[in-house]
Amino acid sequence: MSDVVERGLVQQWHGLLARHAAVCNALEVALQERHGIGVSEFEALERLATCDHKCRSADLTEAVHLSQSATSRLVARLEREGLVQRALCEMDRRGIFVTLTEAGAQRYQEAKPTHRAVLQETIGDGDCVVCTPADD
Template sequence: MTWDLFALLYARVEADLGKALQRGHGLGLSEYRALRQLAGAPGGELRMQELAEAVGLNQSSVTRLIARLEEAGLTRRTLCSNDRRGVYSVITEAGRTRLAGATPAYEDCLTTALDRACTDPVLRPLAEAVRTAGTG
């Protein structure tokens, strides 16, 4: 039962976040999360496998995601200097700018979605627990 409620809360919040980011900033939720992970990484770069794990995608999906971000000029790829087989994704200044513009919308939408969930007596305890644990 608790897992089902978590899945319901998660689905509602994710849908709201995805709409807000796409509508206001032209980013999908996975794209936003990838930019956020890259921006927080040392040097603004992660190996593709590390990025895949950080955003919860498989290798194939993260490769397509990064291709979209590269096409938009938000990331670029580089080869690992000591292992030419390793490929890194690096956030660009344009990526940092897009992320900075989208973050307030993401945070506002997250707060609103959790506020709305708190009005539902069934979801309230879980939404309050998520809020208490931190929502970044």
């Protein structure tokens, strides 16, 4: 790999990290201020709302891009707030299902427009740093 190619890749990587941080920070502020939840909480609620209101813990871990232990703590917080419930899988007692409660579905529906508005403001212009070549 040439130095020019390498520099371009690193620039794109740094641009991607900066864009990700900016979008996540904007989402975090708006969701916390307006709905009392963070980005990870919203992502978990959205996953549950779009997969028949329940999914396996392992699937939720993959969807929210957290470690298994961090997802477990996230689910515990959501459960304390009455937004989700945990239940054993009847077919496999080792498996845990996380289900969305009525309050969780309502919080998701209330937060969804905020989430989408922030996405529109931050990345809706189509100017994707990953998709455009870096300036040399």
